[in-house]
Amino acid sequence: MISITILGTGNVAQNLFEAFLLADGVEVxxxxxxxxxxMEFFKHRTTLVTYEEKLDPTDIYIIAVTDDAIREVxxxxxxxxxxxxxxxxxxxxxxxxxxxxxxxxxxxxxxxGRILDFFKIPLCIxxxxxxxxxxxxxxxxxxSSNVVPIASDKRRALHVSAVFVNNFTNYMYTIGAxxxxxxxxxFSLLKPLINETVEKLDFLDSFVAQTGPARRGxxxxxxxxxxxxxxxxxxxxxxxxxNSIKATYPIKKDKS
Amino acid sequence: MISITILGTGNVAQNLFEAFLLADGVEVxxxxxxxxxxMEFFKHRTTLVTYEEKLDPTDIYIIAVTDDAIREVxxxxxxxxxxxxxxxxxxxxxxxxxxxxxxxxxxxxxxxGRILDFFKIPLCIxxxxxxxxxxxxxxxxxxSSNVVPIASDKRRALHVSAVFVNNFTNYMYTIGAxxxxxxxxxFSLLKPLINETVEKLDFLDSFVAQTGPARRGxxxxxxxxxxxxxxxxxxxxxxxxxNSIKATYPIKKDKS
Numbered sequence: 001m002i003s004i005t006i007l008g009t010g011n012v013a014q015n016l017f018e019a020f021l022l023a024d025g026v027e028v029x030x031x032x033x034x035x036x037x038x039m040e041f042f043k044h045r046t047t048l049v050t051y052e053e054k055l056d057p058t059d060i061y062i063i064a065v066t067d068d069a070i071r072e073v074x075x076x077x078x079x080x081x082x083x084x085x086x087x088x089x090x091x092x093x094x095x096x097x098x099x100x101x102x103x104x105x106x107x108x109x110x111x112x113g114r115i116l117d118f119f120k121i122p123l124c125i126x127x128x129x130x131x132x133x134x135x136x137x138x139x140x141x142x143x144s145s146n147v148v149p150i151a152s153d154k155r156r157a158l159h160v161s162a163v164f165v166n167n168f169t170n171y172m173y174t175i176g177a178x179x180x181x182x183x184x185x186x187f188s189l190l191k192p193l194i195n196e197t198v199e200k201l202d203f204l205d206s207f208v209a210q211t212g213p214a215r216r217g218x219x220x221x222x223x224x225x226x227x228x229x230x231x232x233x234x235x236x237x238x239x240x241x242x243n244s245i246k247a248t249y250p251i252k253k254d255k256s
Numbered sequence: 257m258i259s260i261t262i263l264g265t266g267n268v269a270q271n272l273f274e275a276f277l278l279a280d281g282v283e284v285x286x287x288x289x290x291x292x293x294x295m296e297f298f299k300h301r302t303t304l305v306t307y308e309e310k311l312d313p314t315d316i317y318i319i320a321v322t323d324d325a326i327r328e329v330x331x332x333x334x335x336x337x338x339x340x341x342x343x344x345x346x347x348x349x350x351x352x353x354x355x356x357x358x359x360x361x362x363x364x365x366x367x368x369g370r371i372l373d374f375f376k377i378p379l380c381i382x383x384x385x386x387x388x389x390x391x392x393x394x395x396x397x398x399x400s401s402n403v404v405p406i407a408s409d410k411r412r413a414l415h416v417s418a419v420f421v422n423n424f425t426n427y428m429y430t431i432g433a434x435x436x437x438x439x440x441x442x443f444s445l446l447k448p449l450i451n452e453t454v455e456k457l458d459f460l461d462s463f464v465a466q467t468g469p470a471r472r473g474x475x476x477x478x479x480x481x482x483x484x485x486x487x488x489x490x491x492x493x494x495x496x497x498x499n500s501i502k503a504t505y506p507i508k509k510d511k512s
Contacts, residue, residue, distance in 0.1 A: 168497050171500070177462060184410075207430050209367065228416055240492060
């Protein structure tokens with residue numbers, strides 16, 4: 001049995017808690033938190049502790065808080081056990097005051113009130129010693145089918161990629177929705193297109209799958225589109241991304 | 257029975273052909289094309305005609321060719337029947353030499369060799385007279401559950417939105433894949449994240465769903481990310497999109 005303390009009560013903490021609840025050989029002995037409303041989620045399901053109270057010893061301490069709070073929370077833990085954080089962007093060295101450090105980073109976006117099936121979520125693990133890496137592998141495998149050891153520098157690169165495919169993509173949806181709203185159009189008309197854009201990834205490299213006026217070098221449509229965009233912000237983004245796509249796919253000139 | 261001529265043999269033409277084949281009350285009498293390899297798709301399934309041959313009369317002529325070839329193909333049709341194109345970006349007036357003009361625009365991205373289920377694909381229709389609009393509604397409803405009359409100016413706005421949610425989103429995937437490759441990381445690690453970003457749209461407005469360092473105003477992570485990006489192009493895109501997200505979600509200052 002691997003005993004766990006979860007420090008943090010937000011979306012990542014809640015999703016990990018639910019996943020561990022269904023896992024064999026893992027027990028969440030205590031959850032440490034501050035916000036009363038979020039503590040409610042764990043009530044009567046495990047022991048609730050505040051940051052001021054003394055913690056019972058567990059095998060692993062999982063710090064699932066915002067990046068800039070990791071150091072502060074880490075410094076409150078007194079243990080010879082394994083201390084890990086769940087961040088994609090923060091190096092393992094943030095936990096340097098502890099003898100045994102690790103990272104347990106699920107590559108996923110978590111939303112308030114939404115519990116995901118962890119089985120398909122890739123888990124990046126890292127540890128400062130081999131035995132702890134094995135321990136994290138065992139812990140990860142209890143909830144996910146995809147546990148990957150990845151060092152801090154590569155995990156950071158993965159995190160930047162995640163910003164492009166998740167944060168920026170979501171922002172493209174927001175702009176699309178803004179344009180629909182401006183023109184009294186129902187954004188849901190674009191949903192099948194959005195779904196297909198993603199489904200294509202399963203059988204076609206996105207580089208090959210690229211379509212659209214910029215890909216075709218269709219200057220006429222690019223100009224018409226720009227003239228339709230009322231917001232300067234939208235025009236700047238449209239221009240930069242179109243130019244960048246154009247440069248990525250240079251149009252061959254006629255041989256004549 | 258609605259009789260159809262399809263002009264064009266590309267992805268849109270092939271997908272429409274397959275959909276009409278399964279539809280009640282619709283018959284594709286002939287397909288007009290040039291490229292022998294793409295004509296192969298329709299062989300022995302309908303009558304194949306070249307642009308030089310005389311066409312048999314049909315109720316509707318569907319021009320499914322690239323935007324800049326619509327005018328040329330349209331000018332070759334001699335008919336008193338209804339002539340429509342399938343483009344999101346081109347106005348109905350491109351068909352002005354015909355008495356009866358229309359648009360039959362499926363909001364979807366079509367890929368070579370991939371036949372989609374049309375039932376969920378929204379079809380935007382437009383016509384210069386009421387009876388033809390009804391005819392296109394009947395035709396559309398034979399293959400799709402979502403047929404929407406939309407005038408040319410709004411259809412163009414929808415098309416610009418489609419560029420953001422489809423073309424630009426796909427480009428974000430390409431950048432994510434490039435960053436993974438640079439760092440010897442498996443892009444498929446990001447697939448569950450990409451899927452969840454889309455699934456969220458079904459229950460959460462993308463404006464509300466926005467996460468990431470720019471959304472949080474986390475300048476430290478923004479700077480770290482920028483310093484990791486080796487390509488100037490990636491840095492420019494990261495900067496513009498992050499600044500734009502930051503401006504969209506201004507951080508409240510402390511009242512102190």
